[in-house]
Amino acid sequence: MYPQQIHSYLLQFFNENNCQVLNDNDHYINVQLTIEMDKKIMNRPFYWKYLECTDGEPSPAQLTFITDKNRLVEDIKGEVIHFGSPRLSQLFQATKEMGSFVRMYERVVDKFEPQTILTPWLAVNYKISYYSDQTKEILYSLGINLMTGQVKEEFQELLSGVDLTTTMSENTFNLPYIIKPIRALERLDGIIDTFIQKADHKWAEEAKLRWQKDRKVLEYFYEGVENKPDCYEIEKEAMDQQYEARIKIDIINGGLFYLK
Amino acid sequence: MIIEKSSAWKEGFTERLENREAWDNWTLYRMSYEAVKTNLITDFNGLQSPKYLPNLTPLAHQLKVAETVIERMNGKAILADEVGLGKTIEAGLILKEYLIRGLVKKALILVPASLVNQWIEELNHKFHIPAMQYKKNYDLDHCTIVVMSIDMAKRSPHKENIYDQEYDLIIIDEAHKLKNHKTKNYEFVQNLKKKFCLLLTATPIQNNVFELFYLISLLKPGHLGNYETFQSSFSVSKHNVEHDDYLKELVNQVMVRNRRQDTGIEWTNRRVQIIPIVFTQEEQEVYDLISDLKNVCPIFSDAFSMITLQREMCSSKEATSLTLTNMLQKCIKPEDISYMEGIIQKLMVLEVNSKAEKAYELITQASDKVILFTEYRATQTYLQWYLQSKGITSVPFNGQFNKNKREWMKQLFKEKAQVLIATESGSEGINLQFCHHVINYDLPWNPMKLEQRIGRVHRLGQEHDVHIYNLAIQNSIEDHILDLLHVKIGVFEQVVGELDDILSAFKKSI
Numbered sequence: 082m083y084p085q086q087i088h089s090y091l092l093q094f095f096n097e098n099n100c101q102v103l104n105d106n107d108h109y110i111n112v113q114l115t116i117e118m119d120k121k122i123m124n125r126p127f128y129w130k131y132l133e134c135t136d137g138e139p140s141p142a143q144l145t146f147i148t149d150k151n152r153l154v155e156d157i158k159g160e161v162i163h164f165g166s167p168r169l170s171q172l173f174q175a176t177k178e179m180g181s182f183v184r185m186y187e188r189v190v191d192k193f194e195p196q197t198i199l200t201p202w203l204a205v206n207y208k209i210s211y212y213s214d215q216t217k218e219i220l221y222s223l224g225i226n227l228m229t230g231q232v233k234e235e236f237q238e239l240l241s242g243v244d245l246t247t248t249m250s251e252n253t254f255n256l257p258y259i260i261k262p263i264r265a266l267e268r269l270d271g272i273i274d275t276f277i278q279k280a281d282h283k284w285a286e287e288a289k290l291r292w293q294k295d296r297k298v299l300e301y302f303y304e305g306v307e308n309k310p311d312c313y314e315i316e317k318e319a320m321d322q323q324y325e326a327r328i329k330i331d332i333i334n335g336g337l338f339y340l341k
Numbered sequence: 342m343i344i345e346k347s348s349a350w351k352e353g354f355t356e357r358l359e360n361r362e363a364w365d366n367w368t369l370y371r372m373s374y375e376a377v378k379t380n381l382i383t384d385f386n387g388l389q390s391p392k393y394l395p396n397l398t399p400l401a402h403q404l405k406v407a408e409t410v411i412e413r414m415n416g417k418a419i420l421a422d423e424v425g426l427g428k429t430i431e432a433g434l435i436l437k438e439y440l441i442r443g444l445v446k447k448a449l450i451l452v453p454a455s456l457v458n459q460w461i462e463e464l465n466h467k468f469h470i471p472a473m474q475y476k477k478n479y480d481l482d483h484c485t486i487v488v489m490s491i492d493m494a495k496r497s498p499h500k501e502n503i504y505d506q507e508y509d510l511i512i513i514d515e516a517h518k519l520k521n522h523k524t525k526n527y528e529f530v531q532n533l534k535k536k537f538c539l540l541l542t543a544t545p546i547q548n549n550v551f552e553l554f555y556l557i558s559l560l561k562p563g564h565l566g567n568y569e570t571f572q573s574s575f576s577v578s579k580h581n582v583e584h585d586d587y588l589k590e591l592v593n594q595v596m597v598r599n600r601r602q603d604t605g606i607e608w609t610n611r612r613v614q615i616i617p618i619v620f621t622q623e624e625q626e627v628y629d630l631i632s633d634l635k636n637v638c639p640i641f642s643d644a645f646s647m648i649t650l651q652r653e654m655c656s657s658k659e660a661t662s663l664t665l666t667n668m669l670q671k672c673i674k675p676e677d678i679s680y681m682e683g684i685i686q687k688l689m690v691l692e693v694n695s696k697a698e699k700a701y702e703l704i705t706q707a708s709d710k711v712i713l714f715t716e717y718r719a720t721q722t723y724l725q726w727y728l729q730s731k732g733i734t735s736v737p738f739n740g741q742f743n744k745n746k747r748e749w750m751k752q753l754f755k756e757k758a759q760v761l762i763a764t765e766s767g768s769e770g771i772n773l774q775f776c777h778h779v780i781n782y783d784l785p786w787n788p789m790k791l792e793q794r795i796g797r798v799h800r801l802g803q804e805h806d807v808h809i810y811n812l813a814i815q816n817s818i819e820d821h822i823l824d825l826l827h828v829k830i831g832v833f834e835q836v837v838g839e840l841d842d843i844l845s846a847f848k849k850s851i
Contacts (some may be wrong), residue, residue: 082379090372097368128676167469173376180369182357205372207382214415214537215385218443220378221798237374245367262358266351274385277344284385286343291415295561302563312531316562323415326344332350333377334370 082164084108084149091146091162098179108149109157114141121175134241177308183336189253197341199255201227203265204236207273207337212289212327221273224267224338227258232272243340255339262337277328285326292324347379355442382442386412392439395743397467400606402599403427407434409597416444416537417560419516419596424543424792425772425800426599429460432512433468434538436486439537440470440718445509451530452514458744461488461615475499483505491518495529499508510534516540518558522553530559542724543790543796545596545835553592561595589835598609598838604750609777609798613809615823618699620814623691623766628817630684631661637659638677641668651818653717656783657697657724658688660717696812697727700780703810704733704760712761714794716783721762724782728760733758738771747771765790774802781811784819788826788833799841811844
């Protein structure tokens with residue numbers, strides 16, 4: 082992420098969370114947190130507990146984030162924020178928590194069309210992680226039509242071209258779904274499982290070979306030792322954990338979409 | 342294959358479907374997806390960490406080490422770059438990479454007590470890794486990245502507390518301190534679960550090839566075979582390494598080592614010389630009397646204290662007299678006592694210290710900052726007085742100094758004094774690139790100590806050629822020490838690889 086991208090990310094994040102941006106200077110921003118946001122990111126539960134107990138006047142923090150230190154000429158104190166800085170990871174996490182489930186309708190502006198029918202879709206964004214002593218991650222964005230069961234990949238990219246709102250436009254009505262969303266979710270989970278089954282798992286084979294090789298070396302060290310010491314068992318266990326191939330499936334977010 | 346999934350999202354989704362919770366914000370939804378996409382690790386290979394560290398510019402050799410360790414050595418390695426090439430940076434890069442990839446959740450970093458703060462500082466500021474120092478009564482369950490002195494870690498109850506934790510990565514700095522497999526340190530590390538493990542040392546061999554065997558056996562037992570097979574195939578006598586290439590190959594599978602000249606950085610030269618010194622007649626007489634002690638009486642025949650005495654005599658009469666006085670108290674027979682008193686008397690009337698005079702001469706010639714290393718505290722004090730009497734300012738430096746005093750002495754040296762007189766324990770963890778003359782007033786047994794000493798000045802940031810003077814008294818024990826140093830350097834080079842000049846520019850063949 083470039084400084085400019087981070088800058089817009091912050092602006093958007095605070096705007097969406099109703100935190101007033103007091104000063105936006107293209108390489109630093111000054112923002113007034115809401116009470117809610119302060120509780121979320123300032124990590125000071127005792128302060129808030131104290132206020133509640135004493136019925137005091139809350140004063141949520143005002144923060145300055147410097148998004149491009151190299152361009153800073155002003156004498157400004159603030160948190161330098163860059164890709165990889167702990168604060169940005171924290172905001173990513175907060176974004177994830179506050180953007181997990183949505184229900185959106187496609188906006189219909191054409192008033193002359195008598196009535197528009199919207200079809201319900203379930204969209205789910207998956208992250209699959211392969212783990213051994215090395216890692217790799219794959220992103221899948223799937224959408225399933227709740228009328229027909231049709232499945233589309235790269236669904237999130239598809240949605241980015243659609244004008245969506247949280248309320249249904251006038252003169253539109255949505256079809257009641259035939260496939261229940263929870264059932265549809267199970268179907269998508271099944272598809273992900275199939276993806277994983279069909280994928281090339283050479284990585285796991287290779288990890289196993291590395292594991293076997295290390296194991297042989299260890300056995301050689303203790304060859305002929307009758308009562309193997311504790312550290313032999315410890316070493317063996319460490320090796321199992323190091324090379325064991327695991328796959329982790331995470332749902333990043335998902336939701337219901339009513340589309341034309 | 343194990344597949345992990347969580348039902349948390351499904352539960353949250355059900356809550357919304359049944360109208361018990363509100364739906365989330367669409368913009369945040371999109372931003373969240375984009376963030377995951379940006380952070381996605383799309384390849385098993387390659388390093389993610391550099392893009393997370395825009396304010397750190399690792400050197401090419403440091404990045405290469407991190408990559409090699411992760412991809413080819415499966416995260417278990419000895420990082421053995423020469424002193425001053427940034428082993429801490431390499432370890433930091435590897436730790437960061439594993440943290441980003443989610444392969445390491447908890448890490449334990451064991452270092453000498455004097456380096457704890459430096460590690461915390463570097464990890465936090467350069468790598469944004471929230472490392473903390475372990476203190477008594479801390480609950481290790483809550484410390485994810487913890488830095489601790491190894492001497493504390495090996496003791497109860499800390500030892501047990503550590504064993505109870507599940508660490509994914511163990512880093513041990515100055516790992517040559519684990520060379521002896523009979524120590525508590527070694528045993529402690531041996532029983533530690535080491536999934537990923539980095540051992541940092543510039544000097545994996547200090548005296549003999551078995552040290553490397555034990556170090557590697559700690560990291561990867563069996564890699565060099567077990568003790569019996571290793572002994573029979575690689576060591577006829579301690580200093581004679583056969584099958585060099587084969588052993589080197591095996592070692593290189595678990596060890597990465599960069600030399601200064603491999604780094605692509607312009608390094609200043611090392612100008613190393615041995616300065617031979619001849620005792621005055623009076624000094625020689627006392628030295629011979631001391632050497633003869635063992636023939637005078639059996640209570641003096643202990644080889645170790647004899648060698649100590651001889652070395653001290655090569656250093657200063659102050660160092661010698663302390664030991665001699667102690668020995669005198671053990672004497673019972675009157676003739677031993679009088680012999681001893683005779684030596685002490687002769688010693689005390691010595692007026693010239695040939696070595697100190699030579700050192701003074703070198704310091705005057707240099708007419709610049711000089712670091713002088715001695716093995717003895719008594720010599721340190723004497724030299725300070727001696728140089729003072731010649732109008733040369735100096736400051737002492739010991740390992741026992743606390744952090745503030747070390748900093749203060751360093752500052753005094755930089756701004757006021759011409760000479761820093763350090764004892765051995767002062768040679769770890771101070772960086773003095775502003776100085777480029779090193780006098781090894783006394784020679785240690787171990788060539789790697791010399792390397793550590795030189796490393797204080799000859800490191801990244803040094804702009805001048807570095808002059809190193811090794812003082813050795815002719816026809817004394819120091820001749821023998823020199824020979825032994827040459828042999829040990831030979832062993833190191835056969836197994837580990839070339840060393841920068843330590844003793845002199847001319848390599849002696851064994």
